[in-house]
Amino acid sequence: MTILILAEHDGVQLNPSVQQAVTAAKAWNSAIHVLVAGNGADAATKQAASIHGVEGVIQVNASHLENLIAEDVANLIVSISKDYSVILAAHSSFSKNALPRVAALLDVAMISDVLEIKANNTYVRSIYAGNVLTTVLSSDAVQVLTIHGSNFNAAALTGNATIALVDAPPAFDKTQWKSEIRSQSDRPALSSAKIVVSGGRSLGSAEHFEKVLSPLASKLGAALGATRAAVDAGYAPNDIQVGQTGVVVAPELYIAVGVSGAIQHTYGMRDSKVVVAINQDPDAPIFQVADYGLVADLFDVVPALTAAIQ
Amino acid sequence: MKILVAVKRVVDYNVKVRIKPDGSDVDIVGVKMGINPFDENAIEEAIRLKEKGLATEVIAVSLGGSANQDVLRHALAMGADRAILIETDVDLQPLVVAKLLKAIVEREKPDLILLGKQAIDDDAGQTGQMLAALLDYPQGTFASAIEIEANTLTVTREVDGGTETLALTLPAVVTADLRLNEPRFVKLPNLMMARKKPIEAINVTALGIAIEPRLKLIQVAEPAVRKAGIKVGSVEELLNKLRTHEGILV
Known part of the structure; x- marks a missing residue:
């Protein structure tokens, strides 16, 4: 066999x-x-x-x-x-x-x-x-x-x-290829990135998502991820959704920013080695799967974190 | 154009499923059930095609016990014209579901078969592709947009790292992603009207297909729970922990 x-x-x-x-x-x-x-x-x-x-x-x-x-x-x-x-x-x-x-x-x-x-x-x-x-x-x-x-x-x-x-069998003629759109990004591929910075609905807008998370991801050489709520709200593109129906990741470090921690999302990240959660709500379920939780306003601490990293 | 939509009855997505004490299976007795969310997107798309004048009839089909009438009523209330229930109490696996759906396709001869891309209970994501294979039809899986012109269906598919677009010659199988559409809310008058629409029940034995499960369930168990860690008070403390305890970001 x-x-x-x-x-x-x-x-x-x-x-x-x-x-x-x-x-x-x-x-x-x-x-x-x-x-x-x-x-x-x-x-x-x-x-x-x-x-x-x-x-x-x-x-x-x-x-x-x-x-x-x-x-x-x-x-x-x-x-x-x-x-x-x-x-x-x-x-x-x-x-x-x-x-x-x-x-x-x-x-x-x-x-x-x-x-x-x-x-x-x-x-x-x-x-x-x-x-x-x-x-x-x-x-x-x-x-x-x-x-x-x-x-x-x-x-x-x-x-x-x-x-x-080896030779291929004849083409299946009822399906024709038209086109593809690949997201252009200098960042590592989400599914195999060593560090992932993920954002949730608390970011509030596509502008904030970019302005708050991009500098941190760039400094860490990280891929960007998002919750389904953030994707549905239009803050982030579909193909970076982490979760049951999106991409499943297992990086060495997963930083969840403004992520509540629905089971559909944690399914996609709970094999990460170290999980950091930043959320204003001390009762957010994401803290139950995080190694390090920081209860704070993400708009204050994420720029501070970005600045503090060499 | 005729459209067949397959709908599965699953445990509601908000319910945390429990395991039977002997670990033989999950315990879903008395748990809130509903239509599989992706299948709701499939019905919505079928109804929109009918509203655009592209489809003439939308048929919903479900497989399971008589309780499955509730998800079929939901599909009818959304706007499906009629429904078929393939009745069985056996737990059906994707390959068998695909074979049973094929039998219905051969009877109804739809031009398009729409399904959800996966069911949120078994998370297998196989039935649409298997059905397309058995029928030798083209397939458009994880669809976020479809367009029909004459005999060609153009489908945009959500794939890792982007999207791709294919042209399928009808008849074809399409599986719906959540992004395909926003399913409508079912209003009470529609639910009342749906009671008058027909549900045809077919006993599974009438289709002459072996339905025994191929995969034998040995046991179910709880996954190892990720333990909650500690709360840190500041960015400095967080970085200190990551550097000294985890050896990262040094």
Whole structure:
């Protein structure tokens, strides 16, 4: 039996979460292959081949794979699936679009966002916005799953796997790529940032969100995050929402500014190593998950904090 | 154009779910239930397409016990024309739900199937993609905007780090993100009127699909609780703690 990892990349760089997926795949003690679909993603392919523990990389090039449309990715995986007993990827908007399609085509269940892999195809995952952990067993012939990246260490880049080129099945002609908008930012990517500065509705406006939080984030080299309330109010863009239905982060330091701490939000940040909360309301639930709480007016203390950091 | 919308009945998002003392499952007896929030966005979008004259009929479908009539009544009160309840007391997993919905799609032949992008109880986020796969339909998941022109649906999708736009040839499956729209409030007169709209009940056995769960639930447990730390009195004290105790920001 062999494990297949669906690699996420942007056409050039391999997503660091692939290294976490490789660590997760080692739970089966079997050969690990990584699939790099795209249209000439040679650098990402080489990076995949350098991950320790990877035996083979399958590179598939086709013009219709350029934008990694889920329908095409799923058909490709199914076309090579007979060699694999486990198909997995790190949980992201890319994998959760494509892998359920693969599972249905293979007539097997899928296990989403796995926190822990136990023996005998048994998995721990969370439900109800992380309030309950379930342990489930899958007896399906092929295991299809996504893993919760931050729960697995990144495998080292000390490997040297062989690269094989494989042909893609024909394009799925009922879905056409039109365009994309990627948020331009000099800041690190939210999902893998070492420090995250997050703002809630207490910021009061998009202007304040920017004026209060940006200098702090810049000084710390941090990514910016936001609560759903702040996003819905228009203070921050959608793609920086942290929580159950947004991005899940686990940085070394998470600074929550004016965040109340609804369970839907804490689901997205509670694996952070150190949590700092700044909120005027001493009873805000965010203090129950914070290592250090500062009850104060954020408009006073955030600039003071920014100034005090070297 | 006909639209089918799938709605799930879930524990209300404000409820903190408890675990049975023997750890065999969650205990949701007597807990407040309601329509899955993302499914409400899906219904709203279907009704808006009808109000724009792009759709002729909106059909809501739900799967579960007779109690699911309440979420279907909610969909009807929002403006759906009729509803279908696939009746079963078995706990259904996403692959089975997708197979049962496929059977309804084959009967009703909708041009568009709308679902929420995930259910807030199992947080699986699989059903829409699985249904699209089984039907060999195109899929537009995590949709924050859709437009229909002739036989093409243009969908804007919320993805990590931005958005992307796809053109899908109908019939297609679309799963709704919260940003797709702001669902309307249901007024009492609409709720009264919804009582007159038909709900067709179909026993799950009539569809001839194996519904046994594939994933066996071994146990449920409380996650490790993150312990509350300490309150600090000033920015200086905070920085001191981070530097000396945590070794960060030195």
